[in-house]
Amino acid sequence: MKKIAIIVGLVALVASAAIAQAVPGSGLVTAGVADEAKSLTGAGATFPAVLYTKWFSEYAKKIGVQVNYQGIGSGGGIKSINDMTVDFGASDAPMKDDQLAAAKGGKLLHLPMTMGAVVPTYNIPELSRSEKVLRFTADTLSGIYLGDITKWNDPKLVADNPELAKIDRYIVVVHRSDGSGTTNIWTSYLTAVSDKWKNSVGYGTSVQWPVGLGGKGNEGVAGNVKQTPYSMGYVEEAYAVQNKLPVGQVKNAAGKWMEPTAKAVSMAASGVTLPPDLRVMMVNSANPQAWPISGFTWILVYQQQTDAAKATALTRLLWWNLHDGQAYAESLLYVPLPVDAIKKASALLKTITVNGAPALPSELANY
Amino acid sequence: MSRSIFSRRGAARAADPGDRVFAALVAAMSSVVILLVVGFVVLLTIDSMPSIKRFGLGFLSGSIWNPVETEINHLNFGALPYIFGTVVTSVIALVIATPLALGSAIFVSEYAPSWLGKPVSFIIELLVAIPSVAYGIWGLFVLVPLMRGTVEPFLQQILGHIPILGALVDGPPFGQDLLTGGVVLSIMILPTILSLSREIIAQVPRLQKEGMLALGATRWEVLSQAILPYARGGIIGAAMLGLARAIGETMAVTMVIGNSSTKIGASLFTPGYTIASAIANQFTEADSEIYFSAIVELGLVLLLVASVFNIASRFLVSRLTRRTGANNA
Numbered sequence: 080m081k082k083i084a085i086i087v088g089l090v091a092l093v094a095s096a097a098i099a100q101a102v103p104g105s106g107l108v109t110a111g112v113a114d115e116a117k118s119l120t121g122a123g124a125t126f127p128a129v130l131y132t133k134w135f136s137e138y139a140k141k142i143g144v145q146v147n148y149q150g151i152g153s154g155g156g157i158k159s160i161n162d163m164t165v166d167f168g169a170s171d172a173p174m175k176d177d178q179l180a181a182a183k184g185g186k187l188l189h190l191p192m193t194m195g196a197v198v199p200t201y202n203i204p205e206l207s208r209s210e211k212v213l214r215f216t217a218d219t220l221s222g223i224y225l226g227d228i229t230k231w232n233d234p235k236l237v238a239d240n241p242e243l244a245k246i247d248r249y250i251v252v253v254h255r256s257d258g259s260g261t262t263n264i265w266t267s268y269l270t271a272v273s274d275k276w277k278n279s280v281g282y283g284t285s286v287q288w289p290v291g292l293g294g295k296g297n298e299g300v301a302g303n304v305k306q307t308p309y310s311m312g313y314v315e316e317a318y319a320v321q322n323k324l325p326v327g328q329v330k331n332a333a334g335k336w337m338e339p340t341a342k343a344v345s346m347a348a349s350g351v352t353l354p355p356d357l358r359v360m361m362v363n364s365a366n367p368q369a370w371p372i373s374g375f376t377w378i379l380v381y382q383q384q385t386d387a388a389k390a391t392a393l394t395r396l397l398w399w400n401l402h403d404g405q406a407y408a409e410s411l412l413y414v415p416l417p418v419d420a421i422k423k424a425s426a427l428l429k430t431i432t433v434n435g436a437p438a439l440p441s442e443l444a445n446y
Numbered sequence: 447m448s449r450s451i452f453s454r455r456g457a458a459r460a461a462d463p464g465d466r467v468f469a470a471l472v473a474a475m476s477s478v479v480i481l482l483v484v485g486f487v488v489l490l491t492i493d494s495m496p497s498i499k500r501f502g503l504g505f506l507s508g509s510i511w512n513p514v515e516t517e518i519n520h521l522n523f524g525a526l527p528y529i530f531g532t533v534v535t536s537v538i539a540l541v542i543a544t545p546l547a548l549g550s551a552i553f554v555s556e557y558a559p560s561w562l563g564k565p566v567s568f569i570i571e572l573l574v575a576i577p578s579v580a581y582g583i584w585g586l587f588v589l590v591p592l593m594r595g596t597v598e599p600f601l602q603q604i605l606g607h608i609p610i611l612g613a614l615v616d617g618p619p620f621g622q623d624l625l626t627g628g629v630v631l632s633i634m635i636l637p638t639i640l641s642l643s644r645e646i647i648a649q650v651p652r653l654q655k656e657g658m659l660a661l662g663a664t665r666w667e668v669l670s671q672a673i674l675p676y677a678r679g680g681i682i683g684a685a686m687l688g689l690a691r692a693i694g695e696t697m698a699v700t701m702v703i704g705n706s707s708t709k710i711g712a713s714l715f716t717p718g719y720t721i722a723s724a725i726a727n728q729f730t731e732a733d734s735e736i737y738f739s740a741i742v743e744l745g746l747v748l749l750l751v752a753s754v755f756n757i758a759s760r761f762l763v764s765r766l767t768r769r770t771g772a773n774n775a
Contacts, residue, residue, distance in 0.1 A: 125730075152730025158738070178733060251620060256705030256723070258731020281516035284731035292622050292717050293705025295727060302586050302701075307594070307620065 102421060104402040107443055108395050111143040115392035122149040123156020123169030126260045126315065127193055127376045130413050131169070134404045142399070144392050153260055153284060160187065160379045166393055168379035171195070171260020172284055173358040184381040188431070189358045190424045191375035192400055194414040196344040197264045198319050198372070199327040201311040202304050203231065203246060206325075213327040214239040214336055217272035217363075217371075220329070223250055223311065224269060225276060226290035231309060239330075246309070253303045253312030256293025258284040264374040265313050268362040313372075316344065317412035333367035340370070341414045347373035349417035357423055375420070382431055390433035391440060397428055398443050487749070494743035496736055497523060505743060511707050513728075513737050523740035525747055527707035531624060531718035532751060535699060536692040538628025538714070539635055544685045546632075547639035555647045556669065567644060573637040582701035585630040590702055593629070594621025598715060616713040620704065625714040627703035631695055635688035642684035646677045679767040686759035693752050696722040721748040 111117075121131075128150035135146035151159075153170040160168030161182045173189055199215055206213070219235050222228035228235060231246035255262045266282035280286050292307075294300040297318040304312040304324070311327075316339045319326050328336045337343050347364040363371045378397065384390035401424050405415040416424070425446075431438045491498075497505060501523055508524020515521040550570065554563040598619030605611040650673050658668045674681075704717025705727060725744050732738040 154729075154731035154733040154738075157733055172733070175733075181735070249618065256700065257727040258729075258733075278517040279519050281514040281519070283514040284733060285728055286514045287510070287512035287519065288706070288708065290708070291706065292620060293719075293727070295700050295705070299586075299701060303622070306586065306591055307622075 102402045102405050102415075102418070104398070104421070104425065104446055105406070106403065107446065108142065108399040108403065110141070112391065112395070112440070114388060115144065115395060116386070116388040117143065117392070118145040118147065119166045119389065119392055119396065120147045120149075121156075121167040121169060121378070122151050122159045122165045123379070124153045124171045124260055124376055125150040126171050126195055127169065127413070130193055130404075130408060130411050133407050133411060134400055137407070138396060138399060142395070144396065146396065152258065153263075154258060156379065160184075160381075163381075166380075166389060167397075169377065170379060171374070171376045172263040173360065173377065174379065182381070184383070184385075186382040187379050188382050188427050189356060189377040189379060190397060190401070190427055191348075191357055191416055191420050192378050192404075193408050194344055194348060194361070194373055194375055194416060195260070195264065196316040196339045196347075196370050196373045196414065197261050197268075197313050198316050198339045199311060199313050199329065200301070200304055200319055200324040201327060202308055202325075203243075204308050205246060206242060209242065211242070212325055213243070214330070215327045216330045217268075221269045221273035221276050223252060224254070224288070224290070225273070225279070226252075248309040251307050251310035252288075252291030253294055253300050253307070253310050254288050254291050255285075255297075255300055255313075256295050257299075259296075260284060260374070260376060261297065261313070261315050262286065264360070264362060264372060267360045267374070268372045271360075271363040316414075320412055329371055331367070331369055331371040332363050332365050335367055337368075337370050339372075341409060343368060343370035344373045344414040345417050347371070348375070348420050353420060353423055355423060355426070357420070357427065373414075375416075380431065384431060384433040384438055387433050387438075390431065390438035394428060394431055394439040395443070398425070398439065401425060401428070487746075490742055490746045490749070494739050494746050497739035497743045500736060501740075505740070506747065509707075509710060511724075513732075513734075521736070523736075523743075525721070525724075525740075525744055527710055528719050528721045528724045528744065529747065529751060530710050531627070531703065531707075532693060532720040532722070532748070534624050534714070534718065535627040535631055535703065535720060536689055536755075538625065539631035539692040540685060540689050542629065542632035543636045543639055543688060547636050547684075547688070548643055548681060551640050551643035551647055552669065552673075555644050556665070556673070567641070570637050571641050573633070574641075578634065578695060579697045579701075581630055581634055581698040585626065585698055585702040589630060590621040590626060592621075593623075593626045594619050598625070613712040614714050616711075617715045619715050620717060622702055622704035622717055623715045624703065624718040627699045627718065627720070628714075630698050630702050631692045634695060634698060635691050638691055639684045639688040642687060643677070643681050646680035646684065647673060649680070650676045679763045682759065682763050682766065686756065686763075689755055689759070690752060693755060694722055694748070696720075696726045699723055700726055721751065 131148050135148055139145050153172055156168040156170050157174055157178055159165045163184050174187065179187060199220065201213060216239065219228060222235060229249055231243050231248050231250055237244045263282060263284045266286050269276040270282040280289065292303060294303040297314045300312040300314050301318060301322055301324060304310045326339060328338055331337050346366045347361045347369040350366040351364055353359065361373050361375060380393065401421050408415040429437065429439055429444050437444055505523060505525055507526060508522060509526040510522045510524050512519055512522050554567045558566065598621065602615045605615050654672045655668055658672045699720050700723040703720060703723060705719055705723060706717035707719045709716055721744050725741055729741050732741050
């Protein structure tokens with residue numbers, strides 16, 4: 080009897096935990112419907128590909144709709160959706176106006192799916208046993224990547240990190256060599272905080288770097304940093320956590336030293352006003368609890384769909400991603416969307432039409 | 447030469463219908479290859495038109511590759527740093543690999559007893575089967591630290607004070623630079639050159655070698671007077687095949703070359719970039735039409751660079767074989 084009570088108690092506890100985590104609006108898409116297409120194709124960003132793969136395999140098991148997603152890169156995702164060769168695209172960077180103008184199927188919507196953060200990492204042999212991590216500011220990060228700060232014992236760095244005073248070594252700057260959403264978030268941050276960076280380098284998935292070595296992929300940057308004494312680089316947060324790289328603190332817009340916790344990343348998009356089209360970089364967030372180098376990753380869909388069966392399947396899938404799907408994010412080291420972003424994305428999702436009528440099934444549209 | 451024998455035989459037996467069908471079949475097969483090449487060039491040219499129109503020859507001579515338009519720094523695509531990196535790393539690879547490959551080929555086919563020569567050549571040829579990304583990982587984690595910590599400081603010590611050679615080893619050794627890229631490439635093309643050279647040396651007629659020996663020649667004299675002159679054209683051909691592989695090699699080089707297009711300098715310790723690496727790195731995220739077009743034009747330029755090397759090598763082979771009178775090429 081006692082045993083059963085404990086089990087019941089545990090089940091209740093687990094259930095309540097699950098309920099506490101679930102996003103309102105979850106649990107509405109539970110089975111396939113007759114008039115929806117049984118397969119969808121998408122292509123684009125590689126950063127969220129692990130999460131998307133998990134989502135789509137779960138979705139196929141539960142709903143019976145197969146989603147074929149190819150992580151070919153954000154540029155390829157934008158090109159594919161513009162040419163209408165896929166049902167949805169995916170990108171780590173919001174589309175630029177000229178790209179939107181090139182879309183063959185009319186107006187494209189940006190639906191954020193999850194959040195990513197980029198973190199500075201470094202290799203200073205003298206500090207390898209130190210518990211304390213280095214602290215960076217907007218000024219020192221842009222200075223290092225512009226090539227204005229060349230040594231670790233630069234007074235600007237020493238001001239926040241007294242332990243660097245003795246490190247009279249050149250900084251080996253490492254950046255991504257391949258085009259990447261990670262680079263887009265990193266350079267958007269530098270653009271937001273430094274006029275010099277904005278005017279000379281700018282932001283994008285690949286830029287002309289004033290200094291440094293390029294490593295291919297997160298693993299290339301991490302490998303370079305690990306291999307090269309006195310180097311620093313930037314990688315996706317999940318990558319730094321998995322590989323136990325030293326991660327620097329960064330001073331955010333409110334002047335607080337931040338660590339890139341999931342909460343701090345999520346905070347970047349809450350407490351700030353999101354524009355209704357959600358086509359926005361979240362860097363240098365005004366939220367005092369926010370990690371400043373964060374961003375959304377989006378799925379791109381046409382607002383006016385033409386195939387009714389596909390439109391039903393697609394909008395139901397996106398609803399599931401935005402609500403039920405968020406529960407999978409944290410275990411895969413992604414950051415769930417804040418509630419405000421889910422609400423705004425759901426509102427966008429409801430504007431999708433097929434041949435003039437709303438595409439989202441009414442039980443979801445009226446939620 | 448073997449090809450010409452083939453066609454002559456075909457002409458003599460043209461009456462046989464089965465032979466005619468076969469001739470038509472193989473002709474169709476080879477025309478597919480030619481069509482592929484033509485289609486390839488046409489498609490690359492069409493897709494690179496926006497970039498060709500906008501940048502013209504500046505694409506080849508410009509050294510600023512900036513995909514982002516900003517206030518001070520305008521969008522521009524100039525491929526010179528990539529072309530430079532490709533040519534320099536390929537030449538380094540060739541300079542290192544050819545003597546090594548030739549030396550081992552001579553050892554394996556002329557000096558080593560067969561119980562030793564066979565396993566040695568087998569092991570070296572196994573290197574061909576290693577995927578290039580594995581070379582890249584090995585390069586990044588083993589070769590790069592070795593170059594940075596040992597080889598490059600050593601080179602600086604011995605060459606640093608010599609006027610012209612000193613410029614080649616100038617600057618702080620990062621370990622990720624043109625030299626390391628070239629060294630990785632040389633290891634990758636070594637087995638190609640080696641196995642071809644060994645085959646060619648084995649083709650040298652026994653009579654010529656034995657004739658020399660009968661005249662009282664030493665082993666070295668047989669090698670330098672009979673074998674090498676006979677095999678010279680073929681060995682150069684082998685080296686050029688290795689070079690072709692070096693020019694197009696992508697992953698391994700990308701992982702060790704530093705991927706930086708900001709500086710073209712004399713020093714081999716400068717981080718560089720090759721055309722193939724640039725395509726592999728930037729293609730997936732080339733998000734504007736002109737950027738995409740510039741990347742495709744890089745492919746066209748790579749084809750051009752490879753053709754230039756190829757034509758030059760054919761010219762070299764034909765010159766050399768004509769002079770020595772050897773006709774086995």
